[in-house]
Amino acid sequence: MKGSYTPGAEYSGQGLRIGVVSARFNGEIVEAMRASAQAALLEHRVAKANVTCIHVPGAFELPLACKTMAETGKYDGIIALGCVIRGDTPHFEYVCQGCTSGIQEASLQSGIPIAFGLLTTDTLEQAVERSTGDSNKGRDAALCVLEMVHVLKSIPSSG
Template sequence: MHSIKTYSGDFRAPDARFAIVAGRFNSFIVESLIGGAVDALTRHGVAADQLTLVHVPGAFEIPLAVQRLAASERYDGIIAVGAVIRGSTPHFDYVAGECVGGLSKVALDQGLPVGFGVLTVDTIEQAIERAGTKAGNKGAEAALSVLEMVSLLRVMQA
């Protein structure tokens, strides 16, 4: 029987450097996402001096800041956090779509893990649920995804 070469990451990257890019719009939600991301990383051995926090006006501006940070080659992974809450106009669709597309493009173009912790929800209640209450903390989940991907990419390079 043939053995299959298998790669997988874990949640250890003790020397890795991470950036968190946070949109200030809906800051009462975003602060919880930042806290979740920082908590998840530090609980997995990432020291505070390995983290950089960058604030941008809103979700639309997140991809540009992530792109600049990725191009600097100072970070092993970047976590994007923000909150886009649907209103009565199509503004939500444009902002959410551009944010998702921009972050995906940066990750692929730069070959760098980019975590998506940007809430795209219909109501403030849904945002609160995803920022640390009933539905967990999407900032923490995005940070853990990035941590695992950093580890995986390192294993794949070896």
């Protein structure tokens, strides 16, 4: 069964500042995801000037860059994009687990939503499928971060 992110509502990105951190490893896949994420942000009225894209070597480097971006206080939300394809060694598990934990920790520590756009696939074909057309997970990550920014802003502060 294929899953696809369906936003709970149409969220406007007007006035929001979004950071996008993309891994260069498996670059063609990640670039397709970044382009789709950026298109979704523009469709939802995030100004092009309010989207900052940076690149890191690979998925393992995503958490530190996301954390550093979040700590600047300049971004309402961040999108992490990468692709790890399983090989013949346990390296896949280490990279995926480190990236997953690191991004979650960065978001929890900073209070800034960081959308998890990391493809973890067994084959290149699966990665291509998840980075093209209606199945593009970059778009899903962009919609997710917009929703989370609005969700967090809607929570009443105590006091």
